[in-house]
Each structure stands twice: as C-alpha cells, then as structure tokens.
Amino acid sequence: MTFDVERVRRDFPALDEGIAYFDGPGGTQVPRQVGEAMAQVMTSGISNRGQVTAAERRADEVTVGARQAVADLLGCDAGGVVFARSMTQATYDFSRALAKEWDEGDEVVVTRLDHDSNVRPWVQAAGAAGATVRWVGFNRETAELTVDDVRGQLSGRTKLVAVTGASNVLGTRPDLTVIAEAVHDAGALLYVDGVHLTPHAPIDVAAFGADFYGCSPYKFFGPHHGIVVAAPELLERIHNDKLLPSTDAVPERFELGTLPYEMLAGTTAAIDYIAGLASDAPDRRSRVLESMRAVEEYEEGLFARLLEGLRGIDGVTLHGDPKRRTPTAFFSVAGREGREVYEHLAAAGVNAPASNFYALEASRWLGLGDAGAVRAGLAPYTNADDVERLIAGVAEVAK
Ligand SMILES: Cc1ncc(COP(=O)(O)O)c(C=O)c1O
16 A cells, blocks of 8 residues: 555645645644544543443543554553653653652753753753753754764763654654663663654654653644653552552553543544555554555655755755754744744745744754744645745745
C-alpha cells in the first residue's frame, strides 16, 4: 500500500476551508475518524472503570485499549503507559517524584535545544533538591547536538539527562541511541521529549534506550492530552504523591484523578488512523511502522522542495541545517519582524506562525531572543500545492 496524500486529505474536514496548515508542530488537524470515536465514547453508557456493570467494563476497555494502542505506536510495554493532561504536566509530576531521591551535589543535565517543558521542570526540581543543573549547548550553525556535547556534562553524580527526540523549531534529531549509552554508562536516567519526533518517524522507545519517553496525541491527529511511557519495573521504583484511596498499582498511581475516556478513545483512533496511512500488515505495530516509514519518505521529499524554495528567496535566513531532521523549518526574513511574515502569510490562507514556540533556550542561544522566528512544519496532509503557496507568500513579503 502506498501513501496517497489526496486520500488522506479527504479525511480532514478542516482542510475544506482551503487553509494550508504549516502549524502542525503546534498541533495537527484531526481526521473525522478521531472526532467520531471521541463523540461515541462521550455519549455511550460509561462510568468509572470496573468489571460489574457494562458501563464500567466499557471504561476499562477504553483505558486498556488506549494503553495497547500507545504501546503499538511507541514500541513499549502497555503496562508502562502513563496518561496525563499534557506532556508538560507529566514531566512536572515525574520531575518532582524523581527529585525526592536527589541530594545536594547531585546533577541533572538539560539542553538548550529542548522545548521548555523538558527543561524548566528539571531546573526547578533540581533547585528544590539542592542539585546542580548542567547545560548542554548545540552547534549554532548546524543546530546539531552530539553525544560528545552530552558527554561533556556527565559525571559520577549525574542522576538524569533530559533531551529532546527532535527540536520543535529546528527539527534536529539527536542520536538518541548513542546518547542513551553514554547516559547509562554514567549511571543516569534518560528522559526523552518525543513530542515533536513522534508525528514524523517510526518510534522504538526500547531501541532508543529512553528510560522515559513523552509525547502528545494532539501532535499526531489526536486529542489534547499527554503521555509518558517507561518500563513498569522502573515506574515501580518511583513513589509519587497521590491520594490515599487511589490505587498504588503501576501505571495508574501516576494518573491523578479520573482518566478522560473520550480522549483515550480519540488517541486509540488516531493511532489506528496512523496505522492505516500506508499499510495493511496483519498487526497494528507493523502497520504503524510501515506507515510511519512511508510518512517519513513522503515528508522528506516535500521538505526538500520547501527548503529549496525558501533558500532561493533573497533575504531569507534558515536557522540550522541538521543532517537528521524532521520536516520543520525555522526562518527569518531580512527587514521583517517574524510577526509581519506570519500575518502576511495568514492573510493568504497559509498558517505559519512566528514565535520561540517555548523552545526559549534554543531561540536565545541562536540570538533570536524571545521573539524567535517563523516556523513551517509539514504534516502528512500537507501537499505540494501547500508548499508552493508558502514559498510564494514568503517571496512576496521578502520583496
Ligand atoms: C517538543 C515539544 N515538547 C513538549 C511540548 C509540550 O507538550 P504539551 O502541550 O503536551 O505539554 C511541545 C508542545 O508544543 C513540544 O513541541
């Protein structure tokens, strides 16, 4: 089965308005199938999880089903899938729980490439525990972050390293597998922000060597909530604050309060949707991997044209040029504020905002201050016509 973008586009009612959406890195549009699955759960007989009534069993099936769907998406154990309100929320929760074991003089490593959700929770938790924060920079020209950059900040006191799977502004994909090896050699844990990587590549958390891996379904066609996965044995060793009557079982003890069943159903539907993008293999994990390989290849081709088009415009500066990247461009136009470019494009029906996109450290590190630059990211529903409209819009505002 091949990837057919026009078939995919027909599933997205939002595209009927004629907008070219390049703001997928901020959240993708949603296919009809996901909206329907959520509505169906909202209005079906459902109550708290249990096994006595049909309504209880339905809530249970939705939850267990969503954990399995995430396991098929990420290549992890379904018993280690933790649902949260957002990735930010989950990271704050884990940072506080893990920091209970940190002492004065212990060290935590964060990067200047990461979204602030994988920086500030660690900086603040370290501060509260008296631990030291060590910073990993990245190459300002290429935007690459290497294992040597990470290694330079490791020591015998390192407790945890937080690193992104892909930068949500520059697209950089650090080599997680080699970074994980270095982190584990130092006896530390690796917390990976996979929010921007997950929509663009086949994911294998075990192969990456990530101890924790976070992602957000609203970046891959699903609803607005967050996920962090880890091995159940690792979760067993972490003791978070929780209510007295709530279960101590893993992963439930990390999911404070009642889960949003309609969101979980939406996430399962989004993963089923991804699985069907370009594969009819017999099991869902294989379908996900095949489809994501096809998405990666499709987006790579389209992105090459986007880069070529932007590079051909006088006055456009593309920030970073990493070898391994997601199809996400971060650029400035000489003599124009990012906001002007953003508004000009919006008036032409092309959505590509300008901001630091919460990658605040990266924006400052690049000398772009807090204003950042314009970001154009591809999604599987982006077509060649969208890309030409973006290039034409930028060319006009650059005149
Ligand atoms: C790379 C990256 N990490 C983390 C987040 C935060 O995700 P959430 O909104 O689920 O907290 C985002 C959101 O834009 C992101 O792009």
